[in-house]
Amino acid sequence: MVAEPGCAGTSTRQGPFADDCxxxxxxxxxxxxxxxxxxxxxxxxxxxxxxxxDNIGGISEKMLSQSLRLLIRDxxxxxxxxxxxxPRVTYSLxxxxxxxxxxxxxxVDWITLRTDDIVAAQERYDRAQTA
Amino acid sequence: MVAEPGCAGTSTRQGPFADDCxxxxxxxxxxxxxxxxxxxxxxxxxxxxxxxxDNIGGISEKMLSQSLRLLIRDxxxxxxxxxxxxPRVTYSLxxxxxxxxxxxxxxVDWITLRTDDIVAAQERYDRAQTA
Numbered sequence: 399m400v401a402e403p404g405c406a407g408t409s410t411r412q413g414p415f416a417d418d419c420x421x422x423x424x425x426x427x428x429x430x431x432x433x434x435x436x437x438x439x440x441x442x443x444x445x446x447x448x449x450x451x452d453n454i455g456g457i458s459e460k461m462l463s464q465s466l467r468l469l470i471r472d473x474x475x476x477x478x479x480x481x482x483x484x485p486r487v488t489y490s491l492x493x494x495x496x497x498x499x500x501x502x503x504x505x506v507d508w509i510t511l512r513t514d515d516i517v518a519a520q521e522r523y524d525r526a527q528t529a
Numbered sequence: 530m531v532a533e534p535g536c537a538g539t540s541t542r543q544g545p546f547a548d549d550c551x552x553x554x555x556x557x558x559x560x561x562x563x564x565x566x567x568x569x570x571x572x573x574x575x576x577x578x579x580x581x582x583d584n585i586g587g588i589s590e591k592m593l594s595q596s597l598r599l600l601i602r603d604x605x606x607x608x609x610x611x612x613x614x615x616p617r618v619t620y621s622l623x624x625x626x627x628x629x630x631x632x633x634x635x636x637v638d639w640i641t642l643r644t645d646d647i648v649a650a651q652e653r654y655d656r657a658q659t660a
Contacts, residue, residue, distance in 0.1 A: 413641030415566060417587030421644035425562050429636065431553070434560045435546060456548030473650025494646060501639060504632040505560065510544030513552035515625060519604025 427472055428498060432457060432465045437491065438506045440475065441499040444490035474498055558603055559629060563588060563596045568622065569637045571606065572630040575621035605629055 411417075414425035427433055435454045439445060445453070451462055466489060469475040474495035480486040491499055542548075545556040558564055566585045570576060576584070582593055597620060600606040605626035611617040622630055 411584070411586050413644070414562075414637055415570075415584060415586055419644070420648050421640050422562070422586070424640050424644055424647050425565065425637070428640070429560055429562050429565045431545075431556050431560050434556065439546075453542065453546060455542050455546055455553070471651050471654040472647045473654070474647070494643065494650070497643070498636075498639060501632045501635040505629075505636070506545055506556070508629060508632060509552050509555050509559070512625065512628070513544070513550070513555055516555050516603045516605070517551050519625070520602050523602040523604070 424472065427468045428474070428502070432461060433469065434502050434506065436462070436465055436469065437474065437495060437499050437502050440489060440491045440495070441503050444478075444488045446486070446488055450489065469495070555603065558596075558599045559605070559633070563592060564600065565633050565637065567593070567596055567600065568605065568626060568630050568633050571620060571622045571626070572634050575609075575619045577617070577619055581620065600626070 411419075413419065414421045416422060428437065432454070435457070436450060439450055439453045447459075447462070447466075450466075451457060451459060454462070457465075466475060466477070470477050473492055476490050476492050478488045478490065480488070542550075544550065545552045547553060559568065563585070566588070567581060570581055570584045578590075578593070578597075581597075582588060582590060585593070588596075597606060597608070601608050604623055607621050607623050609619045609621065611619070
């Protein structure tokens with residue numbers, strides 16, 4: 399693991415394992431359901447706000463706006479405004495966001511592939527608890 | 530993406546993108562800071578409760594217990610009790626959890642590597658907002 403400047407002195411933990419390091423803040427932005435699903439959606443190509451909203455079941459417009467703002471501030475997503483009437487706003491991954499999309503896409507695909515196994519494990523666990 | 534049995538009929542979205550699919554529940558368990566840091570910690574090898582707690586900055590014992598219980602129920606983590614006095618409890622990844630650890634490890638390493646770039650992007654964004 400790579401040491402983080404200005405962080406190593408305050409804790410023996412490194413990177414996102416340290417709760418007082420900037421990388422924990424980054425982890426909080428990307429390692430959550432909405433960050434994961436937004437970045438994975440945009441891995442398919444640029445999207446408009448309503449496309450993202452429709453693609454991600456159960457996300458509110460408020461939560462989507464907030465998550466997009468954080469990811470734009472983190473330099474992971476670009477917001478492009480075309481000067482048409484009305485202005486056409488598009489969201490896309492930056493080169494940095496594209497790097498991040500790779501492990502998140504792998505994670506989403508793995509979950510999709512393995513959900514049956516996980517549901518079977520949950521049922522075994524619940525049967526053992528009630529036995 | 531792989532279709533999920535009993536799920537395709539209720540939504541045009543698939544896998545974790547659908548909020549009414551079991552894979553969204555799985556996403557909620559693993560795509561969060563604690564799930565990511567617990568699974569990544571155990572990727573190094575089996576650990577006891579206090580080792581996990583000490584390895585993950587800022588996690589409360591309550592939150593660690595709850596997260597472990599969910600991940601054990603999902604079949605991702607094994608809880609082994611040695612019949613000593615007092616009993617020695619160890620947590621380790623199952624073969625399924627080991628598969629999941631790979632993209633999560635890549636994610637954590639990427640965040641550690643790229644935090645400086647992300648912090649620089651945040652500073653550029655904040656300067657542009659106040660300009």
